[in-house]
Amino acid sequence: MFQLGKTIVSEDILGNDFVCNLSACKGACCVDGDAGAPLSEAETKILESIYPKVKPFLRKEGIAAIEAQGTWTKDNDGELGTPLIENGACAYVIFDGKTALCGIEQAYNQGEIDWKKPVSCHLYPIRVKDFTEFAAVNYDKWEICDDACSLGKELEVPVYKFVKEALIRRFGEDWYLELEKVAQEMKK
Incomplete structure (x- = not known):
């Protein structure tokens, strides 16, 4: 977990891959x-x-x-x-x-x-839980999405990149840019 502004973010959104696979x-x-x-x-x-x-x-x-x-x-x-x-x-x-x-x-x-x-x-697959002082940003792993995890791994798309538009919609572009910086640091 790490803090980003008024959010506590699970590292799982950076370390897991995901791309919806509706055909599956x-x-x-x-x-x-x-x-x-x-x-x-x-x-x-x-x-x-x-x-x-x-x-x-x-x-x-x-x-x-x-x-x-x-x-x-x-x-x-x-x-x-x-x-x-x-x-x-x-x-x-x-x-x-x-x-x-x-x-x-x-x-x-x-x-x-x-x-x-x-x-x-x-x-x-990200779920946000709002608390008084912060929001928790977590990856919701559900077996019905196993095919999405496999496709994400095949295409090398981390969860946070798959839901980029939605994360910007929820937290703003500056927040997302900071998230990308954290992801790059974690890769090193």
Whole structure:
């Protein structure tokens, strides 16, 4: 672990390789698990405002879940997240054949909205936990992503480079440049 500004960063994001391999995993991270994608308070407001434009991109099961639970949920621990449909899939998930994709991102790609998707989804496999004085930046190793780890190793792409755009979105370009310096120092 090392400190970078007001973040405590796991060295695992520098020392592990990762490139999403949708052809192998079929987007399993959007359909497996026991909770929706983590959201910030600000993101809940965004989801409420963009839902009418995202709704046409969603499946009927997702629309039903959102209309029953809301555009976001709060779990027993007070954590905010995307709602889930009965089988555990994110309510915003859509499918291209057998591959899970994000309906929010599809609306973004079609120019309907200007918000790509929740930053926690954009950052995956990095998870950020905000505390009062700092944010913890960790690598979330999940066996469903083993193919992504293999592809990342083959292509020699460390986790932090794979999620560069998302890290800049979350922490800013200066923070990312500092992270790159740490990564270069660690290589020596």
